[in-house]
Amino acid sequence: MKSTLKESYFSDTLKWTFLIGSLVASGLLIFKSDYEWIVIVLVVFSLIMFSTRSQIEIDPIEKRITDSFEVLWFTTKSEQCTFQTLKGIRLNKERHSYTANSRARTAQTDFFEYIAILEYDDQSLEITRQVSYDSFAAEMKRIANELQIPLYRMF
Numbered sequence: 001m002k003s004t005l006k007e008s009y010f011s012d013t014l015k016w017t018f019l020i021g022s023l024v025a026s027g028l029l030i031f032k033s034d035y036e037w038i039v040i041v042l043v044v045f046s047l048i049m050f051s052t053r054s055q056i057e058i059d060p061i062e063k064r065i066t067d068s069f070e071v072l073w074f075t076t077k078s079e080q081c082t083f084q085t086l087k088g089i090r091l092n093k094e095r096h097s098y099t100a101n102s103r104a105r106t107a108q109t110d111f112f113e114y115i116a117i118l119e120y121d122d123q124s125l126e127i128t129r130q131v132s133y134d135s136f137a138a139e140m141k142r143i144a145n146e147l148q149i150p151l152y153r154m155f
Contacts, residue, residue, distance in 0.1 A: 002059045003146040005127060005139065009052040009069075019046050048072060056127055058118070060086060060147055065118075065125065083120040086149045089127070089140055090117045093155040116140050 022042040029035040057066040068078040092115045100107045114136045116127040130136040
């Protein structure tokens with residue numbers, strides 16, 4: 001059974017903010033006779049933002065991993081590799097911390113990023129990175145169950 005992981009390239013917040021802003025701008029510009037071309041550009045950018053995604057497909061029957069990138073629902077880049085055995089999925093956690101300075105005050109940002117790495121043969125492939133652990137863990141459990149491989153939590 002194939003296991004597929006699809007991820008949007010742009011965040012949902014960015015996509016919906018751009019779409020709402022485009023609708024407002026289009027509504028204002030539709031009445032101006034010289035600016036209809038901007039509406040078309042905004043529609044194209046919105047379509048690009050909603051359709052751009054990366055996809056990893058793991059097929060244990062054909063022993064093939066396909067990593068592809070899609071824009072406007074067309075695959076623009078695709079890489080395939082073969083494997084002999086799938087060893088498991090390793091889950092790691094990285095801590096990120098940075099300071100933002102301004103004239104008024106200093107703010108400290110601190111968060112964890114969760115990383116899933118597929119181990120096969122003597123190689124590894126990073127599957128995904130996410131900040132939300134709950135959705136990350138649920139997705140990795142689904143993939144591990146579909147592929148019937150163990151999860152190794154390293155934290």
